[in-house]
Amino acid sequence: MSLEQQLAKVEDVADKTFDFVIIGGGLAGCVLAARLSENPEVSVAVLEAGKSHINDPLVSIPDGWMRQAFNPEYDWLFRTKPQSRVQNGITTPDAKPNPSFYWSRGKGLGGSSNINFLFWTRPSREEVDAVEKLGNPGWNWQRFFKAAKRCETLVETPVSNDPDYLDLFHADSVGHPVSLSMTQALAAYGIPVIDDALGGNLSGTFKCPNNIDTRTGTRSTAATSYLYPALARPNLSVLTDAYVTRILTSKEEDQAVAKAVEFKHGGGTYAVKVGREAILSSSTVKSPHILELSGIGNHEILERLGIPVVADLPGVGENLQDHLILANPTWALKPEKGIVTSDTIGQPEIAEKLKALYGDDNGGPLYFALSGCTFIPIQTFSDRADELIAAFEKKLLEKADRLPVGLKEQYELQLKMLKDKNVPDIEIVVFPINMQPGSFDTPFVGLLPSIGHPISRGSIHAVSKDPEVQPEIDPNYIEEDLDLELLVDALKFVRKVASEDAWKAITSGELLPGPDVATDDQIRENVKQNVSTTWHACGTCSMMPREKGGVVDPHLKVYGTKNIRVADLSTWPLLSAVHTQALVYGIAEIAADVIKADNGI
Numbered sequence: 001m002s003l004e005q006q007l008a009k010v011e012d013v014a015d016k017t018f019d020f021v022i023i024g025g026g027l028a029g030c031v032l033a034a035r036l037s038e039n040p041e042v043s044v045a046v047l048e049a050g051k052s053h054i055n056d057p058l059v060s061i062p063d064g065w066m067r068q069a070f071n072p073e074y075d076w077l078f079r080t081k082p083q084s085r086v087q088n089g090i091t092t093p094d095a096k097p098n099p100s101f102y103w104s105r106g107k108g109l110g111g112s113s114n115i116n117f118l119f120w121t122r123p124s125r126e127e128v129d130a131v132e133k134l135g136n137p138g139w140n141w142q143r144f145f146k147a148a149k150r151c152e153t154l155v156e157t158p159v160s161n162d163p164d165y166l167d168l169f170h171a172d173s174v175g176h177p178v179s180l181s182m183t184q185a186l187a188a189y190g191i192p193v194i195d196d197a198l199g200g201n202l203s204g205t206f207k208c209p210n211n212i213d214t215r216t217g218t219r220s221t222a223a224t225s226y227l228y229p230a231l232a233r234p235n236l237s238v239l240t241d242a243y244v245t246r247i248l249t250s251k252e253e254d255q256a257v258a259k260a261v262e263f264k265h266g267g268g269t270y271a272v273k274v275g276r277e278a279i280l281s282s283s284t285v286k287s288p289h290i291l292e293l294s295g296i297g298n299h300e301i302l303e304r305l306g307i308p309v310v311a312d313l314p315g316v317g318e319n320l321q322d323h324l325i326l327a328n329p330t331w332a333l334k335p336e337k338g339i340v341t342s343d344t345i346g347q348p349e350i351a352e353k354l355k356a357l358y359g360d361d362n363g364g365p366l367y368f369a370l371s372g373c374t375f376i377p378i379q380t381f382s383d384r385a386d387e388l389i390a391a392f393e394k395k396l397l398e399k400a401d402r403l404p405v406g407l408k409e410q411y412e413l414q415l416k417m418l419k420d421k422n423v424p425d426i427e428i429v430v431f432p433i434n435m436q437p438g439s440f441d442t443p444f445v446g447l448l449p450s451i452g453h454p455i456s457r458g459s460i461h462a463v464s465k466d467p468e469v470q471p472e473i474d475p476n477y478i479e480e481d482l483d484l485e486l487l488v489d490a491l492k493f494v495r496k497v498a499s500e501d502a503w504k505a506i507t508s509g510e511l512l513p514g515p516d517v518a519t520d521d522q523i524r525e526n527v528k529q530n531v532s533t534t535w536h537a538c539g540t541c542s543m544m545p546r547e548k549g550g551v552v553d554p555h556l557k558v559y560g561t562k563n564i565r566v567a568d569l570s571t572w573p574l575l576s577a578v579h580t581q582a583l584v585y586g587i588a589e590i591a592a593d594v595i596k597a598d599n600g601i
């Protein structure tokens with residue numbers, strides 16, 4: 001039977017009872033579906049709003065994300081509430097200036113693991129331990145590291161004989177040529193090349209792995225690696241095009257009990273019955289939304305929308321944190337260096353040559369992915385690190401009595417990480433990709449800094465009881481000055497790095513922001529005009545004690561409910577500086593262990 005044939009039909013699911021009903025077949029949902037259905041005695045249903053995307057070249061070709069973005073079959077195309085402090089011309093293709101941001105999210109089996117940029121990074125030890133300190137016993141580095149490694153297989157990569165690379169890297173860790181110049185330029189600032197960034201210390205520069213299977217040249221997703229191999233199991237039913245609208249509950253001893261999950265499919269409305277648990281794995285945007293549609297959230301918001309309150313839980317949709325990236329610092333590449341960028345690959349004559357060499361296949365030996373990662377602490381990139389830290393500490397002390405307890409504790413941990421030179425505060429991404437083709441007539445590369453631990457907090461809330469109306473996303477970008485000042489100093493640092501000979505050897509000058517952006521005020525304005533999301537938002541169903549604003553306990557159980565859990569990035573209460581997919585695989589693996597243990601299965 002083909003994989004397509006192994007998918008469920010609506011009649012296999014509607015009105016039937018499953019031990020576990022997983023809402024969302026994205027990254028975490030696929031992991032949970034595979035792990036929970038390992039026990040043949042346990043029945044599992046997955047409801048995924050998008051398509052299956054089985055054998056879909058836009059997913060399997062690694063650089064297919066460039067064509068998935070803004071395509072509604074693959075991308076939810078969420079939009080934020082207009083932001084008052086920042087603008088963005090990169091992820092808002094229809095108009096500039098336009099203060100609303102597109103928030104891409106993967107739709108279909110595999111979720112955002114289908115559409116992401118393939119960076120594979122793991123948080124710092126201190127970042128994971130901070131989550132335990134927020135009141136979550138057991139969520140520490142040691143346990144996380146062990147669980148997070150279960151999703152990995154290292155496939156040997158072709159070896160480069162380029163002598164430049166052999167000087168600096170293990171032969172099997174070769175990245176984009178621009179990264180080499182960047183590494184050499186960074187060395188002038190004492191930034192080390194590290195060879196074990198996945199081991200809990202990522203302060204430095206390194207070639208980050210990609211989730212590409214080099215045997216086939218195709219993207220590895222949560223669907224290809226977890227779900228598809230499990231799809232033939234008779235105890236696993238996966239229904240696509242199933243848009244979950246709410247969880248139907250009853251009340252027992254003051255707790256909400258999930259009885260069924262309601263969904264829309266092919267024009268009809270159906271329900272699947274919950275035997276043991278309903279598990280939300282619908283992303284940072286949709287998990288809090290579905291909770292609110294189900295009557296679980298801040299009673300004031302629910303009452304205003306006419307949604308009957310099932311559990312009053314004010315933390316739902318709060319504590320939203322997102323990595324903000326400065327998206328415009330760009331340098332022209334010297335054409336004679338022949339460095340490949342996304343623009344070069346797209347040129348018809350080059351495309352023809354590649355096709356002749358490699359054929360028109362799903363990736364093959366040539367794929368285009370990103371790998372240049374640099375994570376650095378404030379002490380390295382900012383000339384006024386002490387001043388900025390002291391200002392934040394002072395503000396924290398002044399506001400301490402007025403801050404919600406959970407947020408105060410998060411800020412104290414963030415302050416500790418700022419002071420700790422081992423914990424990076426920004427990332428600089430080498431970005432040889434043109435998000436606006438045709439904008440320059442020369443090949444170019446970006447050096448884009450992003451904030452690791454934003455201070456600003458936003459929210460995601462339902463604005464209607466109609467489940468078709470998407471929630472209001474308010475990332476509240478740059479509400480806190482420090483977020484802005486970190487990006488100001490990061491741009492200055494990136495420019496310093498670019499003035500090094502190693503960088504100048506391959507580039508012929510700064511294209512953006514260019515010489516008109518020189519003073520601090522001009523730099524500040526440039527930052528405000530050119531930031532973007534990096535699609536790593538977390539926190540809207542935070543794992544924290546209830547009295548501190550938490551939504552789920554350390555077993556990922558939603559407070560006030562008997563059998564509803566959340567397992568996805570929304571539960572992570574304090575954003576880590578890294579790209580988040582490997583983090584979510586770790587969260588989902590731990591979630592599977594916890595759910596199995598709690599149910600004795």
Ligand SMILES: Cc1cc2nc3c(=O)[nH]c(=O)nc-3n(C[C@H](O)[C@H](O)[C@H](O)COP(=O)(O)OP(=O)(O)OC[C@H]3O[C@@H](n4cnc5c(N)ncnc54)[C@H](O)[C@@H]3O)c2cc1C
Nearest residue numbers: 024026027028049111112116117118119244569579580581
């Ligand atoms: C454009 C982009 C680029 C990224 N780049 C990187 C990168 O390079 N490296 C990295 O580490 N991370 C990256 N990420 C982040 C990473 O992919 C995510 O953090 C991770 O996939 C989140 O996993 P999740 O399970 O929480 O949510 P998702 O993987 O988004 O899964 C949520 C699933 O729920 C489904 N769903 C939602 N609502 C409903 C509903 N009502 N009914 C049924 N199903 C529903 C969705 O369709 C989706 O399949 C990127 C993300 C994006 C969007």
